[in-house]
Amino acid sequence: MTPSEVDLGPLWLTLRLAGVTVIVLLIIGTPLAWWLAHTRSRARTAIEAIVAMPLVLPPTVLGFYLLVLLGPYGWIGSASQAITGSALSFTFTGLVMASALYSLPFVVQPLHSAFESIGRKPLEAAWSLRASKLDTFLTIVSPMASRGYLTAIVLGFAHTLGEFGVVLMVGGNIPGRTKVLSIAIYDHVEVLEYTQAHILSAGLLIFSFLVLLMVYTVNRRLPIHVS
Amino acid sequence: MSELTARFNVVFPSFHLKVKASVPAEGITVVFGPSGCGKTTLLRCLAGLERAPDGFLALGEQVWQDEAHNIFLPLSHRPVGYVFQESRLFPHQSVRSNLLYGWKRIPKSERRISLDQVVGILGLDSLLERRPTHLSGGEQQRVAIGRALLTSPRLLLMDEPLSSLDVQRKREIMTFIQRLDKEFRIPIIYVSHALHEVVQLARTLILLKEGSVAAIGPLAEVFSQVGSRRVIPDSHIGAVIDTRVAGHDVEFGLTTLTFSGGHLSVPHQHSSIGESLRVQILARDVSLVASPPAFQTSVLNVLVATVMEIGPIEPDQPFVDIKLDIGCPLLATITRKSLAILQLHPGQKVHAQIKAVALTHDSLD
Structure with missing residues (x-):
């Protein structure tokens, strides 16, 4: 069997899932991390704990509750069914939502600590130079937090690549829709197709190494050392 | 304004x-x-x-x-x-x-x-x-x-x-x-x-x-308020006066400053004539003489002054601050004993001997 006969569908699906998940997480994670870094609210500790939950929860537990929530009888699933005509379990959208929740701490925590180490001082300086809050965020905070963003993106992406339990629970194993790489490898191993399993696994291994290598190289060359 | x-x-x-x-x-x-x-x-x-x-x-x-x-x-x-x-x-x-x-x-x-x-x-x-x-x-x-x-x-x-x-x-x-x-x-x-x-x-x-x-x-x-002792450390009490450089005495290495109350001689300054210079005369550097000094004094700056106000007398304090008018306010710290000997009262004319003039621009350390 040659590599060309290996079904690469799961690979593209996985990359797409990880990419979309990271984008969603940056959009949600930035304001959340900002709030955590700057709020004096008492709710902060509770929110921090909730964000960290996926770190300690077995993926199957998370997957199970998500399946219930996103399915046709869950709150979110039934709302989706009313609007779009279908529930979210066993769909790509459902997978993105599940992955985002599962990888949330890997994006929020690096951003949170980046924002915290920048502190209030540069912000006050920017305000005194007539910059609005949004302007300050775009021109001062985000460049100063670039290492935090890089870490968040890589960890979020890599963590989504490797997830298995949540995906299996929420997405099932539908080729082209929810069958991601880790599940495809599992399937191959189960029917003793070790060659295909090897090709996919080695591919993922090399890809992960290259990504991390690139990140560390870029990180070393970044001009800003905030922390 | x-x-x-x-x-x-x-x-x-x-x-x-x-x-x-x-x-x-x-x-x-x-x-x-x-x-x-x-x-x-x-x-x-x-x-x-x-x-x-x-x-x-x-x-x-x-x-x-x-x-x-x-x-x-x-x-x-x-x-x-x-x-x-x-x-x-x-x-x-x-x-x-x-x-x-x-x-x-x-x-x-x-x-x-x-x-x-x-x-x-x-x-x-x-x-x-x-x-x-x-x-x-x-x-x-x-x-x-x-x-x-x-x-x-x-x-x-x-x-x-x-x-x-x-x-x-x-x-x-x-x-x-x-x-x-x-x-x-x-x-x-x-x-x-x-x-x-x-x-x-x-x-x-x-x-x-x-x-x-x-x-x-x-x-x-x-x-130059007599009550300033409450908020300013003792060592810094004294009138602050804005002056201008009037001339240099090369022979004796002195510079003459002019201000609203007359002239002051200070050690030579690297400032050109007309330049403004802020000085402080610490209250502890000012002594008072009731009548013109009959004998000669080593103090160069002696100015005619009118007693304006005598500061609060604290029984546990040997010193008292006197506010004088020399064309501008001047503070002097003297002992309570001296106050009694000189019998100072507001309106009285005295001579103020200024032992030192602090030039603020080199008092940075």
Whole structure:
């Protein structure tokens, strides 16, 4: 069997899932991390704990509750069914939502600590130079937090690549829709197709190494050392 | 002349800031007091970084905060420049980008101060392309001052901008700050806990004590009050006098200064004739003689003075402060015993012997 006969569908699906998940997480994670870094609210500790939950929860537990929530009888699933005509379990959208929740701490925590180490001082300086809050965020905070963003993106992406339990629970194993790489490898191993399993696994291994290598190289060359 | 009017009453966990003050929006106003008396907090209230409930703040006709009418401009909407204790330059930008950060953000029509001007006066020419992390403390603080100036502020707030610098840099930047006042005519509120900075820079003085105003007014007045002992350390009590260089005596190595009360001879100064020089005559350096000194004295500066006010006599204190008029106020510290011997009373003519004149520009250490 040659590599060309290996079904690469799961690979593209996985990359797409990880990419979309990271984008969603940056959009949600930035304001959340900002709030955590700057709020004096008492709710902060509770929110921090909730964000960290996926770190300690077995993926199957998370997957199970998500399946219930996103399915046709869950709150979110039934709302989706009313609007779009279908529930979210066993769909790509459902997978993105599940992955985002599962990888949330890997994006929020690096951003949170980046924002915290920048502190209030540069912000006050920017305000005194007539910059609005949004302007300050775009021109001062985000460049100063670039290492935090890089870490968040890589960890979020890599963590989504490797997830298995949540995906299996929420997405099932539908080729082209929810069958991601880790599940495809599992399937191959189960029917003793070790060659295909090897090709996919080695591919993922090399890809992960290259990504991390690139990140560390870029990180070393970044001009800003905030922390 | 427009005024800066502020009313703040804020309770913080550690202290209570209670300030009601009006100062001329002109020249340098120094807010002086020991560490922890609320100076920085007052400055932050002026900037809008702290919001005092029931606060009021106006510069001339412009109201920046009036809680009674629900008015509060955030810092980014106030024409204020803020120089922090640490320079707070943006580490990811060059000196030039730092300088232009605020300048780019004000309307073209409000740009009264140009990059060239600031670079010239602050000597930043060779630093423009560098990163802030490659600058010395003094250079960083100069860039921070320049960056604030380039927003053409109507009010410049400075929070102990010299505290992290060595003596040489302090002297250098102090000279810059004095030039700012003269060249750009921007009123400055300058927070300090160093008396020599107060004496050299202040036109108006606000003395803060435990969050409240202990004394306020033109520097010369505050320093020549007989009650100033309560708020100023003993070693610094004494009248501050603005003089001009009148001439140099090369033979004896002296310089003559002229002021509203006459002349003073001081050791030679490297200043040209006509230049203004601020001096302080410490009260402990002034002795009083009831009749003209019959015998010759080694003291060069002897001035005719009228006794204005005799300070409060404290039974446990051997000393008492006397306020004199020599054409301007002068303070003298004498013993209670001398007071009894000379039988001083207001209106009496005496001779004040001035043993030393402190030139504020070299009292930096």
